[in-house]
Amino acid sequence: MPRVKVSVIVPVYNTGKYVDECAPSLLGQSLPADEYEVVYVDDGSTDDTPARLEKIAAEHPNVRVLTQPNSGWPGAPRNLGMRHARGEYIQFVDHDDTLGPEALERLYEHAKRNDADVVLGKMSSTMVRPRRLFRHSVDACTIENDELMQSMSPHKMFRRAFVEEHGLRFPEGPWILEDLLFVSAAYLKAERISILADYPCYYWMKRDDGGNNTQHRFNPRHGFWANCRTIVRQIKDATDASDDLDALQNRLLHRLYHVEILSRTREPEILREDPAEQRQRFEAARELALAEFPAAVREGLPTVSRLRAELLERGDFDGASALAERVREVKARSEVGGPRWQDGRLVADVTLSLTRGDGEPLVVVERDGKRWLDPELLAGVPGTEDGWEIRDPFRLAYAELVVKDRDREDWWYPEGDLEVRLEPFGEGRSRLVASGRLLLDPERLAGGRPLERGVHDVWAYVQLLGVDRMVRVTGAGTPGAPATGPALTGGRLALPYWTGSGQLALDVDQRQRGLGPDTAQAAARNPGRGERSLPLPYLAATADAGPARLKVTVGARTVDAELIAGTDGTTGALRLPARLKLPSGRHPVTLPRTDTPVAYAVIRDGALLRLEGPAYVAGTGRRWADALADNGGVRKVRRRLGRG
DSSP states (O other), X not given: OOOOOEEEEEEESSOTHHHHHHXXXXXXXXXXXXXXXXXXXXXXXXXSHXXXXXXXXXXXXXXXXXXXXXXXXXHHHHHHHHHHXXXXXXEEOOTTOEEOTTHHHHHHHHHHHHTXXXXXXXXXXXXXXOOGGGSSOEEEEOTTXXXXXXXXXXXXXXXXXXXXXXXXXXXOSSOTTHHHHHHHHHHHHOSOEEEEEEEEEEEEOOOTTOTTSOOSTTOGGGOHHHHHHHHHHHHHHHSOOOSOTTSHHHHHHHHHIIIIIGGGGSTTHHHHSOHHHHHHHHHHHHHHHHHXXXXXXXXXXXXXXXHHHHHHHTTOHHHHHHHHHHHHTOEEEEEEEEEEEXXXXXXXXXXXXXXXXXXXXXXXXXXTTEEEEOHHHHTTOTTOTTOOBOSOTTTTOEEEEEEEETTTTEEEOOBOOEEEEEEEEETTXXXXXXXXXXXXXXXXXXXXXXXXXEEEEEEEEEEETTEEEEEEOBOSSOTTSBSSOOEEETTEEEEEEEOTTSBEEEEESSSSOOSOHHHHHHHTTOOOEESSEEEETTSEEOTTOOOEEEEEEETTEEEEEEEEEOTTSSOEEEEOOSBOSOOSEEEEEEOTTOOSOSEEEEEETTEEEEEEOTTOOOOHHHHHHHHHHHOHHHHHHHHHTTOO
16 A cells, blocks of 8 residues: 555634535645545534535545544644644645645655755735745755745645654644744754745635634734744744844744734734724733844834834834824835837836825935935824934845736746836935836746736735835736737737736736737738738747637638747748638638738638738739639639649
8 A cells, every 4th residue: 555645634613615615626636545645633513514524534535534622723633633644744734725736746746855844835825915935946945044934824744754753733722823833843943944836736715704814813812922922932942142133033033023013013903903902912012022022123124114113112102103104105106118029928127116195206315424214204203303214225125026817816926036226316315116127938937837828917016115015017008908919829829918907917818808909900011921821920929839729700701710930930920721611802801809801811712822911912913813813714724624
């Protein structure tokens, strides 16, 4: 009997229909069924969940169901699952999430190839923004790669022997942040950590009933602040203290400070929650910040975050609220120049910047040999009347482009890096901008594979001066219009266009769009002539692109046509079938929903003689030959002679 390579552990409680929605992704894995097991651990459900689980187990030999009295939290069922797991590796999955079809096979192979203790698989989610941690696959790293702290959910693959050797367990009962405690402990102990970024392994989606959102986060019974303190001390005990802002301990604590502490001081929370309750959270966060976080963690924050920390640690709730009001109005602005096809890639120049609530750029002011934060942003913030110094405008500043598969919620990172720089803005001012070039290759973007059929939207993430935003990459084009001409790539049409909101998007394989009036108008200027195919100069194409199929109307008939790569590898061509059931003559070739011909088909006796561009002008010799060919008597003689 083959050994069990992976044990998938799924804690469940009153899950109902979500068990059935998750199960197909677990049971339809490419890894052979006798090489992995699915261990459901029911935490005392009171609905029909146990019956659903037993039905699944009865139909699938690699499914086991364990039960226990209700503990009220996922830690205890996960621990029970680990004790009974037989796999070489353990993969945690929540009952309302799904796995990619090849997730277990790819994760296991990546783990074995790199002898990894922990493997992070690429996550797709509707609840969190994409993480740059998954921009590239990594064979082996350690906790020194502090970007690991971007991914603290337990939905990873762990070597079971490693977990047992170090006694890694989840805290049991109502213990908020239990995933952070377990995962940070694993990161600190692991000798080799791998990242698989070229395949979407885990889909973490928002439930339609909101059931997978953490409820009552600050309920005293759950011990949020005490638990956060425990995690901080776990990190401090395993690393060396240092005044160096970039020392490992300070970099690891940065995530906890920024997410769990500063969130109590910033928008939207401080502006959304009941002020009386939020003041209590603010004071609890302040107490923990002063007691447990080294000063170097605060000093290592970018400008606006450092100001938030200053207001928090001096107990200025009103000042933090006022700053949150101002920062909430800050928006990211994108500029896109000249989308075009180049060497099979969609290329565009992109610039990103931040603007204040009044629409003016967020600026850096130079005064007295120092740089200061835009005074307009600080208007009304107590304690900042003398300004707030920008010690390092590039501290933790970065920006990146991401492409979202609209149908599947997958995020991919195109080629091309964005560079952050200070750009003069006149009168002793400058602004931080991130600029670079989008290089979107439809044939390689999805982890080295072609993009799936569908619409793919271009986004950007920008973090400047401690203000972070996800922004649609928009241009000055007309909403709904093409952003540039179509391309033939990998046997499919790729159609760049501006969405209704002005965002740059790429429709691959005619998911929502097809060749239309703009294509026809461009083709109307084509003076070319060919036999069964006609070069289309407006259609970019890679040299190795296979044919793409589309419907065209020839005369009064709709026929199947093909777009093929041109002989020079930079243009495409339209090709019609060799025979068409049409009368002899010259027939316009039009695209669906258009009247302007893209070509004319010259037909003789049902056979396609040649294709001509709309702007093609035949010489007198050609017109005489056509007339002769259309003469019925001449055709009869030619057929008798065997030349018809």
